[in-house]
Amino acid sequence: MNPYANMLSFVVDPQRDGVDNALWLPVTGSLAVASSKFRFNASEGLVRADLFQGRYEFPVTFPLTQQIEAAVYAGAEGLDDATSGGTYDGGAVVATYVVTIDAEGTPDTFAWTKDGAGGAVGVAITGAAQTLSDGVTITFNATTGHTATDSWTIVVSLETPADLVNDIEFGLKNLSLGTKGKIAVFADKSEGTFQFLTYDDQGNAQTTTITWNTAWDSVETRFRIEWFNDRIGLEVLTSGSTIWQILASHKTRVGVYALNPYVKVTGAENFDVAYIAVEKAKGSSIMLI
DSSP, rough: TTTTTEEEEEETTTTTTSSOOOEEEEEEEOSSOOOEEEEEEEEEEEEEEOOOOOEEEEEEEEOOOEOOOOOOOOOSSOOOOOOEEEOOOOOOOEEEEEEEEEEEOOSHHHHHHHTTEEEEEEEOOOOSSSSSTTEEEESOOOOOOTTTOEEEEEEEEEHHHHHHHOEEEEEOOTTTTTTTOOOOEEEEESSSSEEEEETTOOEEEEEEEOOGGGGGGGOEOOOOOOOOSSSSSEEETTTTTSSOEEEEEEEOOOSSSOBBBEEEEEOTTTEOOOOOEEOOOOOOOOOEE
């Protein structure tokens, strides 16, 4: 059996300019809908497919980004000339580096540890950026003149998706209608919240603000939009759970329009959508265009 049957692969808004320039590519296999469910492969973008009432599942991974904080000096009025830098690539974890002058000389040398272990000793100061580990660097302006046992602490912190994301949106909409008949999940810099929005056929919005759950950080989380005649709901299946949790339920009537599943990403380079699964409701239609 071809595992890619009934699947599309798509990339939309490749210029990341917020303009819906849709590109879509059929992959090997039949595109006929033989059962009540099929999938779209997704990375980012908008699928050109007309869909009506049903369930739409978006397994998404929101980005977590590490921030390398400034080097903090601890010493007895010695030479404080160290700066931190680099791009951390050690995974979605908090880390603490301590760099200590272990010998004075020409040049001075330093030792370093990460989270109290490992590292190195007797590293000669070069005056250029010197890599500790996982992309973190330290730079001393001078190669001599430091005081033995003086130290600098560099913390790698995590920024949560709700604080980080500038513009992430996914859901269903009709390209020609703007906000009329639109169903959207929108994440922004909302200090720990995101929004579920539904628009009726006149463009009137109903909004539910949802508190961010840290269990959704940097792991695949399955969000499901349920679009039926009498209601539109948003559910979530958190990683490790087997029970769908209801996040919102709206009475919005989006009208009889066909909607396109879409993902729009502007401010989060590493936001990931594994696929879009579509399960049609009884009596509804799915039409690829």
